[in-house]
Amino acid sequence: MGVAAVTVIAAAIFVWGIVSARLERADLTAPIVFVAVGAALAGLGLVDTPSAPESFKPVVEVTLVWVLFSDAARIRVSELRRDLGRCVRLLGFGLPLTILLGWALAVWLLSGLDLWLALLVAAALAPTDAALGVPVVTNRAVPSRLRRLITVESGLNDGIATPVVVLAIAGAASVEGLDGVGPGQALLELAVGVVVGVAVGAAGGVLLRCTRRRGWAAEEFTGIAVLALALGVYSGALLAHGNGFVAAFCGGLAFAATAGRRGPAEVGFLEQASGLVSLLVWLAFGVVAVPIMLDGLDLAVALYAVLSLTLVRMVPVALVLVGAGLDRATVLFVGWFGPRGLASLVFALLALEELGPGADHAVTTIAVTVLLSVVAHGATAAPLAARYGRTHGTPAEPDESAVEVPVRGLPRRRVPERPSDDSSGITSG
Numbered sequence: 001m002g003v004a005a006v007t008v009i010a011a012a013i014f015v016w017g018i019v020s021a022r023l024e025r026a027d028l029t030a031p032i033v034f035v036a037v038g039a040a041l042a043g044l045g046l047v048d049t050p051s052a053p054e055s056f057k058p059v060v061e062v063t064l065v066w067v068l069f070s071d072a073a074r075i076r077v078s079e080l081r082r083d084l085g086r087c088v089r090l091l092g093f094g095l096p097l098t099i100l101l102g103w104a105l106a107v108w109l110l111s112g113l114d115l116w117l118a119l120l121v122a123a124a125l126a127p128t129d130a131a132l133g134v135p136v137v138t139n140r141a142v143p144s145r146l147r148r149l150i151t152v153e154s155g156l157n158d159g160i161a162t163p164v165v166v167l168a169i170a171g172a173a174s175v176e177g178l179d180g181v182g183p184g185q186a187l188l189e190l191a192v193g194v195v196v197g198v199a200v201g202a203a204g205g206v207l208l209r210c211t212r213r214r215g216w217a218a219e220e221f222t223g224i225a226v227l228a229l230a231l232g233v234y235s236g237a238l239l240a241h242g243n244g245f246v247a248a249f250c251g252g253l254a255f256a257a258t259a260g261r262r263g264p265a266e267v268g269f270l271e272q273a274s275g276l277v278s279l280l281v282w283l284a285f286g287v288v289a290v291p292i293m294l295d296g297l298d299l300a301v302a303l304y305a306v307l308s309l310t311l312v313r314m315v316p317v318a319l320v321l322v323g324a325g326l327d328r329a330t331v332l333f334v335g336w337f338g339p340r341g342l343a344s345l346v347f348a349l350l351a352l353e354e355l356g357p358g359a360d361h362a363v364t365t366i367a368v369t370v371l372l373s374v375v376a377h378g379a380t381a382a383p384l385a386a387r388y389g390r391t392h393g394t395p396a397e398p399d400e401s402a403v404e405v406p407v408r409g410l411p412r413r414r415v416p417e418r419p420s421d422d423s424s425g426i427t428s429g
Helices: 003-025 030-043 049-073 077-082 084-109 115-124 130-138 144-175 183-213 219-239 244-258 268-296 299-309 311-320 328-336 342-392
Strands: 402-405 413-416
Touching (some): 003 030, 003 268, 030 268, 030 342, 049 144, 049 268, 049 342, 084 115, 084 144, 084 299, 084 311, 115 144, 130 342, 144 244, 144 328, 144 342, 183 244, 219 244, 219 268, 268 342, 328 342
Antiparallel strands (some): 402 413
16 A cells, blocks of 8 residues: 555545534445545555455454454443343344344355355344444434344444354365364364453453552543553454454453443543544445455345345344334334444455455455445434334433443444333333
8 A cells, every 4th residue: 555545545534534524414424435435546546456455454353353342341231231131132042043044045045155155244244233323323212222222232243243254254264275274273262262351351340440449540541541451352362372353352341341330431432443443444345345346246146135134134133022022113123223334344354354355255245235234224214213203202301311322433422311211112121
């Protein structure tokens, strides 16, 4: 990557930072803008496309580490307790069903993929990204418990899907005879990653809580400490021959459990940093994956993308939420708002780095699905959230506590929370 490309990237980030609110009002979100910038860099020849995956590899890996850690660390235990049953239904049963259904559909519809690559596509497209449905999780007309349910699912499902993605990449590499770990070794590395992540994350949370209590930790540096902790969890797992991504996710969960009440607030700087690098991932996606997508797009891929966003997502959600106290409109609302975003892109880029051209068909399918999701969910989020709020919401209370809704690549937003808006389609239990 030359100086000209770096200059364009820096200018794009700066311009986005100073006019992002205005562009959002014109429905130009960060993913759309930076994918376009990346595609332009590739089209103008400012980036060497064949070598781009290797060049972007550090950024992609760091992004996934920070996103997994911060997503897990910002989930408050009280949120899980309040809707534990529904979270378990979506994450413990709905997510595996989504992967299985997506896997079966990929095997049947995408003839160019073997079983491992089909599993890669299904697992990479299973996680949702609430950041692409911002009007849903920030609209006060939508009941708070429903918004919490969507954000908790989005925050945890990428970490749960990561081991499946890692296993699928290892299996595909083994079939193609590439250097790397096989499925058995990958499982062992996943187990080591869990142990290292829990140990280091919990130790970091305890140390931060203790030093904060004694006044040893300066507030302006605790966020930097958490950012370093996330990287330390990842590198520590690699030193122990474990999987660093799983370690990052488990480390975030352990940190949240041990850091005390101030724990979620300490993740703010980490979220800002991951927001910055996420812009670079969208840009890398435009550079690397868009040309591959344009070359490999066909009717079967387009049909899979449509079915992935509808049937593959909505049927498992409907099945697992039977008896959960939600009416039909609410189940459809939750089922539709499962945007595919940053995690899916990172998984695709990692597969491209590990498997090379052998992953092109899988990457094309993931890329088409994500781009379709950016457009479809971006266009429908605001009107459908407003419509749902009119029929299922309740009037806002004047004195309300606020909850933070982190949005990748955008400023953090504090959204008023309503303590009594659990009516009309959302019952307790």
